[in-house]
Amino acid sequence: xxxxxxxxxxxxxxxxxxxxxxxxxxxxxxxxxxxxxxxxxxxxxxxxxxxxxxxxxxxxxxxxxxxxxxxxxxxxxxxxxxxxxxxxxxxxxxxxxxxxxxxxxxxxxxxxxxxxxxxxxxxxxxxxxxxxxxxxxxxxxxxxxxxxxxxxxxxxxxxxxxxxxxxxxxxxxxxxxxxxxxxxxxxxxxxxxxxxxxxxxxxxxxxxxxxxxxxxxxxxxxxxxxxxxxxxxxxxxxxxxxxxxxxxxxxx
Amino acid sequence: xxxxxxxxxxxxxxxxxxxxxxxxxxxxxxxxxxxxxxxxxxxxxxxxxxxxxxxxxxxxxxxxxxxxxxxxxxxxxxxxxxxxxxxxxxxxxxxxxxxxxxxxxxxxxxxxxxxxxxxxxxxxxxxxxxxxxxxxxxxxxxxxxxx
Numbered sequence: 001x002x003x004x005x006x007x008x009x010x011x012x013x014x015x016x017x018x019x020x021x022x023x024x025x026x027x028x029x030x031x032x033x034x035x036x037x038x039x040x041x042x043x044x045x046x047x048x049x050x051x052x053x054x055x056x057x058x059x060x061x062x063x064x065x066x067x068x069x070x071x072x073x074x075x076x077x078x079x080x081x082x083x084x085x086x087x088x089x090x091x092x093x094x095x096x097x098x099x100x101x102x103x104x105x106x107x108x109x110x111x112x113x114x115x116x117x118x119x120x121x122x123x124x125x126x127x128x129x130x131x132x133x134x135x136x137x138x139x140x141x142x143x144x145x146x147x148x149x150x151x152x153x154x155x156x157x158x159x160x161x162x163x164x165x166x167x168x169x170x171x172x173x174x175x176x177x178x179x180x181x182x183x184x185x186x187x188x189x190x191x192x193x194x195x196x197x198x199x200x201x202x203x204x205x206x207x208x209x210x211x212x213x214x215x216x217x218x219x220x221x222x223x224x225x226x227x228x229x230x231x232x233x234x235x236x237x238x239x240x241x242x243x244x245x246x247x248x249x250x251x252x
Numbered sequence: 253x254x255x256x257x258x259x260x261x262x263x264x265x266x267x268x269x270x271x272x273x274x275x276x277x278x279x280x281x282x283x284x285x286x287x288x289x290x291x292x293x294x295x296x297x298x299x300x301x302x303x304x305x306x307x308x309x310x311x312x313x314x315x316x317x318x319x320x321x322x323x324x325x326x327x328x329x330x331x332x333x334x335x336x337x338x339x340x341x342x343x344x345x346x347x348x349x350x351x352x353x354x355x356x357x358x359x360x361x362x363x364x365x366x367x368x369x370x371x372x373x374x375x376x377x378x379x380x381x382x383x384x385x386x387x388x389x390x391x392x393x394x395x396x397x398x399x
Binding site: 179180195198199203205206208209211212219220222223226227229230233234236237239240241243244247 | 357360362363368371372374375376378379381383386388390392393
């Protein structure tokens, strides 16, 4: 069963690498990182703080763009080109289809973010700054955040059109960064409802560790583990909801 | 009709949680201990803020950024400068410590350790929910196929 999924994931990976989207987004991320490295510091101390802060923010936005760019079109294209029906008729179950597509896209996204992280490290080294030890674990957290966003995009892609998928994912990304007070202030007339909604929505601030890294502060290893597990659990939940929606879809 | 099994539990959950979800989320103002939150108030009392400085120094609210002072002392800050800054009422803190100016920084999940248990709680709930949703949708699909 898993062999089928991995084979299908490999097919997805190859088809995504043939598309220009991944290269376009990766070039935008690298250009942004290059631009951050070119801003003169005018001798002010703490230039590495600036590079790290903006660099990690760029990686987070890159994870969002990659999730939307890679996954929003996969299912609608399969349905439009009528490739979904023969696939689901014999060799694959709907669950295998979803996991295979997700794994392929997740691998491409992780590779793109890792390359961007290496780019950020190179910029730091070229400018004569030390590379913080927590940069790799921080990138790993951003990759998990990206996988969660990927699962969200898959979920939306089963019941919305691609043009609607991107703004909905972006909206979820923005509200998930808000604190409870900020979220309740969006509609203060119903604080109970807003409080409950915020409790259900993901807490993306769990992945926000660019501030301590940029300021050279150590983060406990256990926190990386907890935040990573939280992201993976939310990803699993979104995938199961996406699968539940996909199972109700009529492909005719 | 199809959505009824989803809407009903969701509505019940919303009502239940609206009544008693205060303190269940990651809001630092709700879940932090009084000792943790009290630190800000204590420091605010200890150190004068911008408004207080304006009262004591009507000519220049920011003594640290006095241009004439900087002209007299063109060299990097030394002991004299630090003494002057301290006596002017501007409070100084060691780098990397929580104080009234850096509360937002240390109120983030990575620093507020008492939030970590809630992250674990949510992780467990999400995994259970994922399994439940998967099994329910699987069962519904097999029932539909039998029909």
